[in-house]
Amino acid sequence: MKIKVSFILNGLQVTVETEAHRRLLDLLRDDLNLTGTKEGCAIGECGACTVVMNKLAVNSCLVLAGQIDGAEIITIEGLMKNGALHSLQQKFIEKGAVQCGFCTPGMIMSAYALLLSNKNPDEEEIKEAIAGNLCRCTGYKQIIEAIADSEI
Amino acid sequence: MIPELEIIKPFSLEEAVDFLNDHPAEARIIAGGTDIIPGLMQGSKRFTGIKYLVDLQQIDELKEIIADSENITIGALLTFSQMINNDSLKNNFPLLVKSASTVGSVQIRNRATVAGNFINNAPCADSVPPLLVYNAKIKLLGVNGNYEMPLSDFLIKPYFTRLKTGEIVTQIILPKPKKEFIGDFYKLGRRRGVAISRITLAALIQIEDNKLGEIRLASGAVSPIGMRFFDLEQKYSGSVISDKLLKNISSDLGKEILKVTGLRWSSEYKVPVTQQAMYLLLERICSAHKQVK
Numbered sequence: 001m002k003i004k005v006s007f008i009l010n011g012l013q014v015t016v017e018t019e020a021h022r023r024l025l026d027l028l029r030d031d032l033n034l035t036g037t038k039e040g041c042a043i044g045e046c047g048a049c050t051v052v053m054n055k056l057a058v059n060s061c062l063v064l065a066g067q068i069d070g071a072e073i074i075t076i077e078g079l080m081k082n083g084a085l086h087s088l089q090q091k092f093i094e095k096g097a098v099q100c101g102f103c104t105p106g107m108i109m110s111a112y113a114l115l116l117s118n119k120n121p122d123e124e125e126i127k128e129a130i131a132g133n134l135c136r137c138t139g140y141k142q143i144i145e146a147i148a149d150s151e152i
Numbered sequence: 153m154i155p156e157l158e159i160i161k162p163f164s165l166e167e168a169v170d171f172l173n174d175h176p177a178e179a180r181i182i183a184g185g186t187d188i189i190p191g192l193m194q195g196s197k198r199f200t201g202i203k204y205l206v207d208l209q210q211i212d213e214l215k216e217i218i219a220d221s222e223n224i225t226i227g228a229l230l231t232f233s234q235m236i237n238n239d240s241l242k243n244n245f246p247l248l249v250k251s252a253s254t255v256g257s258v259q260i261r262n263r264a265t266v267a268g269n270f271i272n273n274a275p276c277a278d279s280v281p282p283l284l285v286y287n288a289k290i291k292l293l294g295v296n297g298n299y300e301m302p303l304s305d306f307l308i309k310p311y312f313t314r315l316k317t318g319e320i321v322t323q324i325i326l327p328k329p330k331k332e333f334i335g336d337f338y339k340l341g342r343r344r345g346v347a348i349s350r351i352t353l354a355a356l357i358q359i360e361d362n363k364l365g366e367i368r369l370a371s372g373a374v375s376p377i378g379m380r381f382f383d384l385e386q387k388y389s390g391s392v393i394s395d396k397l398l399k400n401i402s403s404d405l406g407k408e409i410l411k412v413t414g415l416r417w418s419s420e421y422k423v424p425v426t427q428q429a430m431y432l433l434l435e436r437i438c439s440a441h442k443q444v445k
C-alpha cells in the first residue's frame with residue numbers, strides 16, 4: 001500500500017508517494033536519485049548510509065519511509081552551498097581523507113552532525129562521532145585531521 | 153528485503169493498546185527500530201508474520217523524564233543519546249549512563265531506546281546489568297490498565313520477557329540510590345565501537361567504614377540474560393573489606409555464572425576473565441570510595 005510522506009530534504013519541502021516499509025536509504029537513492037548516500041552493510045554497522053535527521057546522525061538503512069513524515073533530512077548533496085563545497089568536503093580533499101570514497105559521504109554526515117552540536121570538537125570527540133563509520137582505505141588519521149580543521 | 157508492512161501511528165496509548173489487541177499476531181511495536189529493521193531485513197524468525205509496525209513516536213508522554221525526591225521515571229521511548237545528555241540521570245545513575253554511552257555508535261544511540269534494549273532481552277543488552285543493580289521497575293499498560301513489575305522479574309530467558317500480547321512498556325522507574333552507594337560498569341567487546349558485548353558487569357555497593365553494606369551485582373552477555381546475584385549479595389553483605397574478600401566474591405560470581413550457563417567451549421576463558429574483571433571492578437570501587445573519604 002502506498003502512503004504519502006512529506007518532509008524537508010536538503011532545505012526543500014518534498015512529498016513522495018511510497019511504501020511505508022521502504023528504507024529511507026532506498027527512498028533517497030532510487031526514488032529521489034540522491035546516490036551520494038551509500039549502502040554498505042544494510043544492518044547499521046558500517047555508517048556508509050549516514051544522513052542527518054532532525055539534526056542527528058542516523059543510519060538511513062535503519063529508518064523506514066513510514067517514520068519520516070515531518071522530519072528534516074540532510075544528505076551529502078545538501079552540503080554544497082552556491083556551487084561551493086562545504087568546509088568538510090574541502091578539508092577531506094586537502095588532507096587526503098578520501099581514497100575509494102565509499103565511506104566518505106557517511107563520514108562527512110557524521111562529522112556534520114557533530115559540528116552542529118559542538119563547534120570545536122577535540123580528537124576524542126571526533127573519534128566517538130565517527131566510531132560508527134568504517135573506512136577500509138585511508139586509515140582514520142587523515143579523516144580525523146580533516147574534521148578537526150573544518151568548520152560549520 | 154523488508155517484507156511489505158504498514159506503519160501505524162497512534163496518537164494515544166489507549167489507541168495503541170487497542171490496535172495491538174485487535175491484531176495480536178500481526179502487530180509489533182517499533183521504537184528505535186535498530187533491532188527490528190535489520191531483523192526484518194535478514195528475515196529473522198523473531199519477526200515473521202508482522203504486518204503492522206506500531207510506531208509510538210507521536211505519544212509525547214513516552215518521552216518524558218520525571219524526577220521526584222525518590223525516583224527518576226523515564227519514558228520508554230527515551231533514546232540512549234537523550235539519556236547520555238541528561239544531567240540528572242548522569243548524577244544519579246552513572247553506571248546506566250556509562251553503559252548507554254557504550255551502545256553501538258552515535259547513529260544507533262540516536263535511535264535506539266533503553267526500553268527496546270530490555271524488551272528485546274538479548275543476552276548482550278548493555279543497559280540491563282546497570283538497570284538491574286539500580287533495582288529498576290517498569291510500568292506496563294494493557295487492556296486491564298497499568299501495573300508495575302521489577303525489571304528482574306520481567307526478563308525470563310533470551311529474547312523472552314513477561315510482556316503479554318497487546319501490552320506496552322510505558323515507563324522505567326529508577327529509585328535513586330542512597331548517597332553511600334558507589335559503583336561501576338565494565339564492558340568487554342571485540343572492538344570499542346559497534347561491537348556486540350562479550351562480558352558486561354555492574355556492581356553497586358554501599359560502603360560503611362571498612363564494611364560492605366548492601367551489595368548489588370549483575371552480569372550480562374556472559375550469562376544467558378542480564379541477571380542479578382541475590383544469593384551472593386546476601387552472603388557477603390556486612391563483610392569487612394579486604395583484598396581476600398573481593399577475590400572470594402569474584403570467584404563465587406564465576407561459579408554462579410557457570411551454574412546457569414553450564415560448561416561451554418568458551419567457559420575455560422570466559423569464567424576466569426569474568427572473575428578477574430569483577431575483582432578489578434570491586435577494587436576500583438573500593439579505592440574510589442577511599443579517595444572520596
Ligand code: FES
Nearest residue numbers: 040041042047061
Ligand atoms: S548500510 Fe547502513 S550502516 Fe551500513
Ligand code: FES
Nearest residue numbers: 099100135136137
Ligand atoms: S575511502 Fe575507501 S572506505 Fe574509506
